[in-house]
Amino acid sequence: MLKNYVKIAFLVLKRRKFFTFISLFAISFTLVVLIVVSSIFDHVLAPMAPEINKDRSLTMFFAEIKGKDSIWNGNPGYKLLNDYARNLPGVELMSIHSESSPAISYVRGQKIVSALKHTDGEYWKILQFKFLAGSPITTEDEKNANFVAVINQNTQEKFFPGQSAVGQQIEVDDQKFQVVGVVENVSQLHNSAYADIWVPLSTSKNAAYKTELMGSCIATLLAKSRADFPAIKAEIAARMKTVEFPTELKKEYEQISCFADTALEVLSREAFNSVEANPNPSRFIGILLGLMTLFMLLPAINLININVSRILERASEVGVRKAFGASSRTLVAQFITENLILTSLGGLLGFVGSMLTLQLINHSSIIQYGSFQVNYRVFFYGIIITVFFSLFSGVYPAWRMSKLNPVEALKGGSLR
């Protein structure tokens, strides 16, 4: 039976090439957009190298100090994180590192701008970088303020074209470092991991960072499991109430808040500019799903329209089948099968299209070192979307078809 349906389906698809083309175009284009968008979100939210522990990590990247009529928000400073976020319950490892900031080098009269990040030793234990050569910065390096640097592949090519960088000197912002390691490029969207050059925190030009409550740092907390998150957050909130303000801030400010966020919370905090303890990630997801549904509305209606037209084309065929005793259910099943076959074809094209589009995004410099991929998880979303689409656009036309009056249909009467 099914074999017959498949046969008929292919015959029908071949018979009306224009319609087939329209349907395939609509399905595959819609899928390309949805898969590309979900790949990008997946890339930001899912654990993948170097941020392999993302699902049990928390990030402290946002702090706000408030006074009677002044508000200052930005990144927390080193002192705040070092004095009040160490040794939290349930935290295995904790790293403090800076936001990456542009740093300038002049090599053979050429200006090179690199993203520079200051890190501690734990940073290299929480994040698993892929080392092409050499080794990471260690806790010792940070303690002794050794002028060592890890650089990425791209930086190696710029500074030392055609040679290995390990052991060589590199000058950044008028400071000289010895390169100890070379890692693979990391996408700009991996906020904690992204940089071109990594150096120890203690090599900062200016020791003032050690006394800052507000500054340009990020803390990454690696918890034993997700179950520890609520306790960690509660403890941070309690500790923030005990923060001592230095005199120059006391004049204007009296309270400080700083939160530990999951990857999703980081996204929604940035999207909503939220200054609350809970940046409402469920609302963020809701809005995203809402937008996706809205976007799918037009292709869906378009497909329904085409499918209805298609069925009316085949009124006489339906009439014949009915006259020979086919039940409405059989006909609906047949039509939905046909539709599934068509959507699967569109789905295949959609996947190929998404891969090409993602390659295009990777090769354009829209996102530095972007390395988006359609992975199995996104593939799974894609299949769900495809099936949903197929059912959504097939059910109403199939129902219309089953209602056909065979006599009318055979006479070639019009349907209203």
Added chain:
Amino acid sequence: MIKQLFKIVWNRKRANFLIILEVFISFLVVFAVMAFGVYFVDIYTYPLGFTYQDVWSVRINRGAYSSDEDKLKQIEVIKQLMQSAKEFSEVESIAGVNTNVFDNSESISSFDYAGKKHEPSVNFVTDDMAKVLDIKLLEGRWFSKDDDAESTIPIIINQKLSQELFANESPIGKVINMGSKEELYKIVGLVLDFRDDTELVAPKSYILIRNNINIKDASSIRMRFVPNFIIKLRPGTTAAFEEKLARNFLSIAKDWSFNIQTLEDLRNKKIKGILSPVLAVAIVAVFLMIMVALGLSGVLWQNVTQRIKEIGLRRANGATRGKIYYQILGELLVITSIALTAGTIIVIQFPLPGFFDFVTAKVYIITILLSCGIIALLTIICGLYPSSLAARIPPAEALHYE
């Protein structure tokens, strides 16, 4: 004729409903994208208020904040840096600004004036800023050394703020009180505008406050640290000078770092940041419209083949080809106008605060007209082939059609 068309459309309402729905949603999509397009084109046409060619910006990184006594030392270093820069023949003028041009940060001050709350952007600038950016004054004067002796703090405002505060009166000489500190600010000059967020961000009200770096009192709000320099260079200065300048700065302030960029580059980066998402959405919308166009053509074509009998009868009764052609197109136009009317009614409800509040009435009306035009054009193009197909149906074939 029109009434007749409506009747035909009404009689086939079930077949037409889905088409109307599709055109209606397409209109909403086009409207949303066009709203952004028209909005950007509109704000792009207002003058920027300054020139950024041959200007470099230098971001000074020296930590997040400092104590009063450190601040005095730092200001001394800043003065040295400015002095040393002026000694290069390539440098025409240099000034310090608190918020950098084409940067992503801004500071906003809120104060009450004549019972109304105002929230202009503020910037603290040193005396040479107008020289560096070639800002034209409409009225009054620019800051100078003579302001050191003034009891009030001199400020310069842009025309938008002047309109908000004093309508058509001249703002020169007026005094306003900002914030809880009992400091009075006196308006000494009026500029057309200072759109430091590029031409793609709506003009905003703006206050330039004089930063007096000559005071010796660190707690005074008249003196602020200078986090950015802007430097006007002689035309034709090459990038090689950049390294020279950077090394010179680094030799004076060893534990600071300096990030030098041309304003041109900063502007391009900012514009790219604003336009990229809009462009991505626009590309998706264009593909959506192609999809809709294909779908509509298919559906209309199918509709015509279904109505061969009816059309044949009309031909047999003496309707000319042209009549048939225009009947089919006319039906399509009726369908489109129903969808567009519904769409416009929905969209007019739309000026939601927070979402579309940046759209002026002018932009709104242009957007609606443009979107209607685009959709009408799209549907007509889709209907041309099916209509000519209908017109070509010979009556004989239609009458024995099974």
